[in-house]
Amino acid sequence: MQATRTPDPARRNPDSTKAILEAALALARDEGWSKVSIEGIAARAGVGKRTIYRWWPSKGAVVLDAYVSRLQEAPYMSPEAAATDDLRADLVRVLNDTWNMVSDSLPLLAALIGEAQHDPDLAARLWERLIAPSSEPVQARIRLAQDRGEIAPDADPFRAAELIYGQIYLRLLVTPKALDEGFLEDCVDLSLRGLRVRP
Amino acid sequence: MQATRTPDPARRNPDSTKAILEAALALARDEGWSKVSIEGIAARAGVGKRTIYRWWPSKGAVVLDAYVSRLQEAPYMSPEAAATDDLRADLVRVLNDTWNMVSDSLPLLAALIGEAQHDPDLAARLWERLIAPSSEPVQARIRLAQDRGEIAPDADPFRAAELIYGQIYLRLLVTPKALDEGFLEDCVDLSLRGLRVRP
Structure with missing residues (x-):
């Protein structure tokens, strides 16, 4: 059960990563979980769907990373x-x-x-x-x-x-x-x- | 959040209730949660879909009742x-x-x-x-x-x-x-x- 299917995250573009994670979190909170889709995240972040699928296998994985990036700000x-x-x-x-x-x-x-x-x-x-x-x-x-x-x-x-x-x-x-x-x-x-x- | 949408369960037919609950539990265990449907439960139990929808609002509600009926056998x-x-x-x-x-x-x-x-x-x-x-x-x-x-x-x-x-x-x-x-x-x-x- 190791999560090893994605390439090295260090190679992601930091600006588009930030935009994707913020879009995922905003969509999930504004619209509710069931309304979140990779398409919706891509549109809101201004990136292509393939950029997201390259780094994350599912909408759950994107929303999770958005959550993690927020928790990493916790003192x-x-x-x-x-x-x-x-x-x-x-x-x-x-x-x-x-x-x-x-x-x-x-x-x-x-x-x-x-x-x-x-x-x-x-x-x-x-x-x-x-x-x-x-x-x-x-x-x-x-x-x-x-x-x-x-x-x-x-x-x-x-x-x-x-x-x-x-x-x-x-x-x-x-x-x-x-x-x-x-x-x-x-x-x-x-x-x-x-x-x-x-x- | 009260679960009051179904009619009085005492008026259910006991035989078809038992068949429905057993079919739901068997399907969920054999096929996995995502494969369970009201249609599948109805077919396996030998009842019509409308009989199930009359008493339960969702497949989750049927599977839950199947679970509860088993737990009630616990000593x-x-x-x-x-x-x-x-x-x-x-x-x-x-x-x-x-x-x-x-x-x-x-x-x-x-x-x-x-x-x-x-x-x-x-x-x-x-x-x-x-x-x-x-x-x-x-x-x-x-x-x-x-x-x-x-x-x-x-x-x-x-x-x-x-x-x-x-x-x-x-x-x-x-x-x-x-x-x-x-x-x-x-x-x-x-x-x-x-x-x-x-x-």
Whole structure:
């Protein structure tokens, strides 16, 4: 399930890439997922369809890359450089930084994950480019807290991130209840109850 | 988002309902989600298309009901009648009972949730008929454990169920790692770490 079907992205024209990604995101948000097409993206970006098909195999792959390029602007905490003494506050900050980048386009993220259930290539890209990288700062901060003796040494940072993010994705995709900043804080608190070293 | 568009299901013919639901589930599993159609279900069940459209608004709604009818055969623990003294074992048993009913058709459950991202009526049905009811035994067992002083009195049983199920749905829909009985046990253990009363 490796996403290796496209040529080296470093060889893309940066200006047309930017135009394509911005057009894809704008179309998806303005018109809704089902109205997005490669033709529509090409028209809005002022490029030919073949330019898009050269670099992306599907509309899902274009919209995903647009999403990823936005998330890369998020001020993710580097745990070595910016971790404070407050584990809870640092984890809440990571979640809020992501949240601020995606909260205006949650239906689009849900649509991408929905589409990935029918498209193994998109599923692999989604994991490798978006979901896995976005949980890495949480895992790094958990590891730092283990080094500092705050988190139980037997806790697996990957599973700890699943514990936190599972609650969030369940609300995004399934549960008709509020998904907001207060909920993000509660997800951190409920998860840390079981992860912290007991006094 | 209430799923109230169909007439009273009690007025359906039980034999043709059973044939339709079995045909939908068999088609979805044999051919894959994208190949399922109302026409195909009708042909396999030996009924007319209009019979199906009278009771269900979409193929997703039919497949969902087929799923629900199978899950209703699961030997869900009634916490009053069948809870043992072992909270962990009881929660693992609830998850395993569900698991045994769905593990041969996980891609279908994922496809239903994927389809629900584009279909608000299906999303409402999915929550009301499948996801919410399937978490109720977990919530009931958590409440019983609170009454017995084993689970922290400030823990919200609904959030506790989100903590457990979030991890499972994240793997089902997003994370390319094993989703098996060992993982279900680990989800219970990791969640109970933070929910149990501390000695």
